[in-house]
Amino acid sequence: MTKSAVDQWDAIVLGGGAAGLFCAGVAGQLGLKVLVLDHAQILGEKIRISGGGRCNFTNLHSSPHYFLSLNPNFAKSALARYSANDFINLVKRYQIAFHEKHQGQLFCDESAKDIIHLLVNECKQGKVRICHPVDIQSVSRTKDTWAVETSMGRQFGTALVLATGGLPVPAIGASAFSLEIAKQFDLAVTEIRPGLVPLSFTDDAFSSMSELSGLSLPVQISAGKKNSAYGSHLFNEDLLITHKGLSGPAVLQASNYWHEGESIQINWAYERDCHSEFLNEDNRLKVVEHHLAEMMPKKLADFFAAQLNFSGRKWTELAKKDRIALANLLNQWSVKPAGTLGWKKAEVMLGGVDTRELDSQSMMSKKHPNLYFIGECVDVTGHLGGHNFQWAWSSAYACARAMAS
Ligand SMILES: Cc1cc2nc3c(=O)[nH]c(=O)nc-3n(C[C@H](O)[C@H](O)[C@H](O)COP(=O)(O)OP(=O)(O)OC[C@H]3O[C@@H](n4cnc5c(N)ncnc54)[C@H](O)[C@@H]3O)c2cc1C
Structure with a gap:
C-alpha cells in the first residue's frame, strides 16, 4: 500500500472484522465519514472460518445469561438495543438462506462468505472507505482529534474505534492491538485466556x-x-x-x-x-x-x-x-x-478491556471521549452457539449510534 495524503474522518475503525465492519456500515449509513483499517491481506477471515465455514451468526435465545464478564450486567444494554432478531432481519433482507441447527443456533445454508458480503455491502451503502492491508503503527491524541500513523500515511479521526478482536488463531492475524492501545491510554485490562477451547x-x-x-x-x-x-x-x-x-x-x-x-x-x-x-x-x-x-x-x-x-x-x-x-x-x-490447546485452537478470548472503563450504552471510554472499544477485545465473552457474533453486532451498533448522535 503506497502512502496517500493526510485525511480527516468522522470515525476511524481499527479492525475490519465482524464488529468493525458492522459498526462502520451503520455509522456510514447514519451519515458519518468512516475509514476502516485492517492489517489483513484478506478481509473477514475469522468470519469465513466460523461455524465450520457456515458462520453461526447469532442465536435465537441470545441474552445476557449466555455471556461471561466480570460485570455480567454490562452487555444488557447493547444486547437489548440490537438483538438477535435485528440481525436476523438484516440477513433476511439479503436473502441469505439459513437454518437453526441446535439450541437456537443459526447458520448460513451456503457459506459464511454470505455474511462477509453482507457486511461489506452495508459499508458500501454507507460510503465507508475500507483499506487493507495497512500497517497501523501508532495512535495518539491531539486536542479533539485522534491521529493514527499508518503505512498509508497519517489519518485523523474525530472518533476512534478499536475493533481488532482477540488473540485466537494467530495464523490469520489475531493480535493484542486493542488491549495495547487500552493500556497506552491507562485503561484497565482484565486477565485474558483462551476460551471455547479443547x-x-x-x-x-x-x-x-x-x-x-x-x-x-x-x-x-x-x-x-x-x-x-x-x-x-x-x-x-x-x-x-x-x-x-x-x-x-x-x-x-x-x-x-x-x-x-x-x-x-x-x-x-x-x-x-x-x-x-x-x-x-x-x-x-x-x-x-x-x-x-x-x-x-x-x-x-x-x-x-x-x-x-x-x-x-x-x-x-x-x-x-x-x-x-x-x-x-x-x-x-x-x-x-x-x-x-491454547490460542491456536481457541475460538474466543476470555477477558479484555475492563468493562468498568466503558459506558455500556455507547462502548465509549469513560476517561477518553470519542475512544471506543467493541467486539471481542472487550471483557464480554459468549457461550458457544452464535452469541459471540451477536456481541460483535450489538456492541458495534451501540457504538455507531453513539458516534452519530
Ligand atoms: C474457528 C473459529 C470459529 C468461530 N465460530 C463462531 C461462530 O460460528 N459463531 C460465533 O458467534 N462466533 C464464532 N467465533 C468467534 C467469532 O469469530 C468472534 O467472536 C468474532 O469474530 C469477534 O469479532 P471482532 O470483530 O471483535 O474480531 P474479528 O472478527 O477477529 O476481527 C478483528 C479484525 O482486526 C484485524 N486486526 C487484528 N489485529 C490488527 C492490527 N494490529 N492492525 C490492524 N488490524 C488488526 C484482524 O485482521 C481482523 O480483521 C469463532 C472463532 C473462531 C476462531
Whole structure:
C-alpha cells in the first residue's frame, strides 16, 4: 500500500472484522465519514472460518445469561438495543438462506462468505472507505482529534474505534492491538485466556481413554467454582474424545469456566439413574458392560467396566458397594485437565478491556471521549452457539449510534 495524503474522518475503525465492519456500515449509513483499517491481506477471515465455514451468526435465545464478564450486567444494554432478531432481519433482507441447527443456533445454508458480503455491502451503502492491508503503527491524541500513523500515511479521526478482536488463531492475524492501545491510554485490562477451547490431559487415567479417540456422545459437564470470577456452569452437550484430550461442544463450553489446577465433572449417563439401575434386582443377571452399552457407545462401556475390573461379570456377582462405586464413576467422573490447546485452537478470548472503563450504552471510554472499544477485545465473552457474533453486532451498533448522535 503506497502512502496517500493526510485525511480527516468522522470515525476511524481499527479492525475490519465482524464488529468493525458492522459498526462502520451503520455509522456510514447514519451519515458519518468512516475509514476502516485492517492489517489483513484478506478481509473477514475469522468470519469465513466460523461455524465450520457456515458462520453461526447469532442465536435465537441470545441474552445476557449466555455471556461471561466480570460485570455480567454490562452487555444488557447493547444486547437489548440490537438483538438477535435485528440481525436476523438484516440477513433476511439479503436473502441469505439459513437454518437453526441446535439450541437456537443459526447458520448460513451456503457459506459464511454470505455474511462477509453482507457486511461489506452495508459499508458500501454507507460510503465507508475500507483499506487493507495497512500497517497501523501508532495512535495518539491531539486536542479533539485522534491521529493514527499508518503505512498509508497519517489519518485523523474525530472518533476512534478499536475493533481488532482477540488473540485466537494467530495464523490469520489475531493480535493484542486493542488491549495495547487500552493500556497506552491507562485503561484497565482484565486477565485474558483462551476460551471455547479443547482441553488436554497428561494423567494416566486419560492415556487409556485416548484409545477411544474419535468417539462422540452426549454428556452433562460442569466446570468452574461458584466463587470464581465467572462462576460455575453445567452444560448438556456432545463431548468428543480426541487423542490429545477432550473436545466437542460440551468441553468447549466448559473450558470458559475452567481454571488451571481445577477438575471438571462429567456425567456420562445423565439421562439414566445409574444408582437405581445397578442396584435393581431385575437387572442382576445382566453382564456389566452389556448393561452399560445400553447407555453409551460399546467401546466406552467396555472401558468403564474395565476401570473397576468388572468386565465379564454380572451385577449379582458384585457387592452393593461396588455397584455404587461404578454408578458414582459414571455420574461424577472427575478429571483434572493439564491445560488447553491454547490460542491456536481457541475460538474466543476470555477477558479484555475492563468493562468498568466503558459506558455500556455507547462502548465509549469513560476517561477518553470519542475512544471506543467493541467486539471481542472487550471483557464480554459468549457461550458457544452464535452469541459471540451477536456481541460483535450489538456492541458495534451501540457504538455507531453513539458516534452519530
Ligand atoms: C474457528 C473459529 C470459529 C468461530 N465460530 C463462531 C461462530 O460460528 N459463531 C460465533 O458467534 N462466533 C464464532 N467465533 C468467534 C467469532 O469469530 C468472534 O467472536 C468474532 O469474530 C469477534 O469479532 P471482532 O470483530 O471483535 O474480531 P474479528 O472478527 O477477529 O476481527 C478483528 C479484525 O482486526 C484485524 N486486526 C487484528 N489485529 C490488527 C492490527 N494490529 N492492525 C490492524 N488490524 C488488526 C484482524 O485482521 C481482523 O480483521 C469463532 C472463532 C473462531 C476462531
